Amino acid sequence: MSNSLVDNLKKVQDAIPESVCLVAVSKTKPIxxxxxxxxxxxxxxxxxxxxxxxxxxRVLPKDIEWHMIGHLQSKKTKKIAPFIxxxxxxxxxxxxxxxxxxxxxNNRVISCLLQFHIAKEEAKYGFTEKEGLELxxxxxxxxxxxxxxxxVMGMATFTDNNAVVRNEFITLKKISDKLLLxxxxxxxxxxxxxxxxxxxxxxxxxxxxxxxxxxGSRN
Numbered sequence: 001m002s003n004s005l006v007d008n009l010k011k012v013q014d015a016i017p018e019s020v021c022l023v024a025v026s027k028t029k030p031i032x033x034x035x036x037x038x039x040x041x042x043x044x045x046x047x048x049x050x051x052x053x054x055x056x057x058r059v060l061p062k063d064i065e066w067h068m069i070g071h072l073q074s075k076k077t078k079k080i081a082p083f084i085x086x087x088x089x090x091x092x093x094x095x096x097x098x099x100x101x102x103x104x105x106n107n108r109v110i111s112c113l114l115q116f117h118i119a120k121e122e123a124k125y126g127f128t129e130k131e132g133l134e135l136x137x138x139x140x141x142x143x144x145x146x147x148x149x150x151x152v153m154g155m156a157t158f159t160d161n162n163a164v165v166r167n168e169f170i171t172l173k174k175i176s177d178k179l180l181l182x183x184x185x186x187x188x189x190x191x192x193x194x195x196x197x198x199x200x201x202x203x204x205x206x207x208x209x210x211x212x213x214x215x216g217s218r219n
Contacts, residue, residue, distance in 0.1 A: 002036045008214045009037055012197075016208065020201055023067050025193075025211030027052065031059060033215060038064065046088075046209055050076040057083055069153075069209055071125055074098040082106045088153040088190050088209075091115045091125040093135055096147060103146035110146065113153040113190055116175055118168040120157045129175050136182050151188025151206070152176045156196055165196050169203035176204070 012022060023046040026034050034045060038061060047053035048070025057066055057080075065085040072087060074095050080087075081102035090096050090112045103110040114135070117126030127135070135141055136149065154172040156165040169191050176189045192200025194213035201208065 004216075005033060005036050005214065006040055008216075009040060009042060012210055012213060015198070016201060020205060021188075021207040023069065023190075023207060023209045024214055025069065025209050026056070026215065027070070027211065029215045031056060034060060034064075037214070044085075046211075050079050053084075054079050067209075078102045078105075081108070081110065084110060086150065086188075087112045089113075089115050089125065091127060093138075093140065096135075096141075096144065100144040100147045108146065109148050111148045111150040113151050113188060114149060114179075115153045116172060118154040118156065118171050120164070120168075124155055126154065129171075129178070132175065133178060133182065136179065149179075149183055149186050151186045151190065152179060153190035155193070156191070156200075162196075162199060166199050166203060169196075169200050169205070173204040 016022060021044060023044050024037055024042055025046040027048045043063060044065045044067065046067040046069040053066060053068060066083060067086045067088060068080060068084055069088045072089050072095060077098045087099060087110065099110055099112060114132045115126040116132055117124055117128060152172060152175055156168040159165065172191050173189060179186050188207050189205050190207040190209065191205045192208040194210050197208040197210060
């Protein structure tokens with residue numbers, strides 16, 4: 001099992017440019033699997049449930065860079081604020097304000113990505129382009145001194161139609177370009193998962209979130 005994990009990781013690493021950050025999505029996977037990849041040098045891992053993230057952070061090496069990639073409830077922010085490296089899923093001012101409050105308590109500046117709704121599926125979270133860009137230029141946002149908007153995140157429609165997926169990634173890249181004019185440090189474009197990361201990279205992704213291609217299908 002450990003050999004296949006390492007082989008899977010290497011295949012993904014070999015398929016992506018050095019300029020693209022690989023987030024190994026370890027949600028629901030045992031700590032032993034993360035340890036195997038850690039020993040190969042992988043340091044960036046993504047989780048989508050706060051409780052699981054907190055427990056893995058508690059027992060695993062402290063130089064791991066933990067990313068929160070799932071929907072985050074405001075009330076749970078305080079549990080990850082002391083250690084989280086990047087929150088991908090900022091989808092409201094309320095959440096951003098809460099992250100800022102908890103970051104201040106921990107004497108930290110927490111890096112965040114604004115999540116944009118680019119998919120056709122209504123169930124997915126995220127700002128519209130107008131909402132996200134207006135937020136960045138608002139007076140309320142300018143008062144948040146303990147967060148840093150590092151870029152954007154988006155999830156494409158779950159479909160076999162690559163043209164649909166590509167167009168949605170193109171949309172997110174255009175939003176990123178507009179955000180950069182307002183916030184030049186917001187350079188991360190987190191888009192692309194196991195089934196579509198190659199398309200995402202072609203359309204400008206700088207960070208991919210890969211789970212099942214590395215760890216295998218989830219139970």
